[in-house]
Amino acid sequence: MRIVRLANFITERSGRLRVALRELGAGYQRAGHEAVLVHPGIRYSETETSQGLVITLPGPEVPGMGGYRVLIDRARLADTLRGLRPDQLEVSHRSTLRWVGRWARSYGVPSMMVSHVSLDGLFRLFGAGQARWVADRLNARSAAQFDRILATTGWAAAEFERLGIRDVARVPLGVDLDLFSPDRHDPALRRRWAAESNVLVVHCGRLSAEKRPRLSLDAVAALRSWGVPAVLVVAGGGPLRPSLQAEAAERGLPVRFLGHLRDRAELAALLATADVAVAPGPIETFGLGALEALASGTPAVVHAASALPEVIGSAGRAGTDGRSMARAVQVLLERPGRRIAARARAEQFPWSVSVEGFLAAMPARAGASPRT
Structure with a gap:
């Protein structure tokens, strides 16, 4: 199957999210699937890599964030997704890319949102008023718009489970045990x-x-x-x-x-x-x-x-x-x-266990996708 992955807030100098995306994509490829990663950059590009095809779409730099960019051109991203005809959609930034869940559902494409950031934690850390109420509303919307939420720890799953969302997959990330030794x-x-x-x-x-x-x-x-x-x-x-x-x-x-x-x-x-x-x-x-x-x-x-x-x-x-x-x-x-x-x-925590867990957590095909 073709697994299309979307991510915001990564750069050439970003660290662990880029590592996780690369390791998971490479694992999907080794398991016999076709992995595609779409993320923002300065200009459009397509590159074949060990983690599959990597597509860069132009996205503006976020001021004061050290070079992070975001995908904000929804029409272009939607056109790209239609052209890719995914069998599975995996999204790694729920606030800026939440709308993609609705797009996937309209085309019958199973979608999974990976919770790499705690919204509750972010709002509390920066002193936002009514932090938990705001986080709960946004998390509830994410859970409603995606077919599956995946959390990498019980700590990350807790902000969803307290809303009564029980179908939260828990799969840890991994580490390269040969490189880090x-x-x-x-x-x-x-x-x-x-x-x-x-x-x-x-x-x-x-x-x-x-x-x-x-x-x-x-x-x-x-x-x-x-x-x-x-x-x-x-x-x-x-x-x-x-x-x-x-x-x-x-x-x-x-x-x-x-x-x-x-x-x-x-x-x-x-x-x-x-x-x-x-x-x-x-x-x-x-x-x-x-x-x-x-x-x-x-x-x-x-x-x-x-x-x-x-x-x-x-x-x-x-x-x-x-x-x-x-x-x-x-x-x-x-x-x-x-x-x-x-x-x-x-x-x-080998990456092989993470890959197996992510693949097992992907929701079943709900209907006709653009590949049919």
């Missing part, structure tokens, strides 16, 4: 970023408000105030980078900002070399970065309010602010077998 530990890389006596902490994630990257700075500051020689390496770009760099310098913190690492092998080596990874985002619905750290043999400290405690299990610790996250780092550093436990937890 303890074998990629690099002593030379460690000497580059931290002396042997220092504690190497890695923040791996986008530097944007919803990710709360300042908590990583706060954690390192607390560690150093307690006499722990912690050094922070930040792998990730985003709109907050300039202010975070200025703040780190003003506070006298040893922080190195690497920007977005396009070379995944370089990222894997950094994660395998770190002592602890920090993922401080409070509204993460899964947390691929933390899982990649675990696969690399590096335990993770995550935000207690997010879905990540559910993902990392006993292979990491959680906190809610800089000091509690610093305490969590200390606990992990003193834990024997922490690297073995981290890898063992990650091995429960």
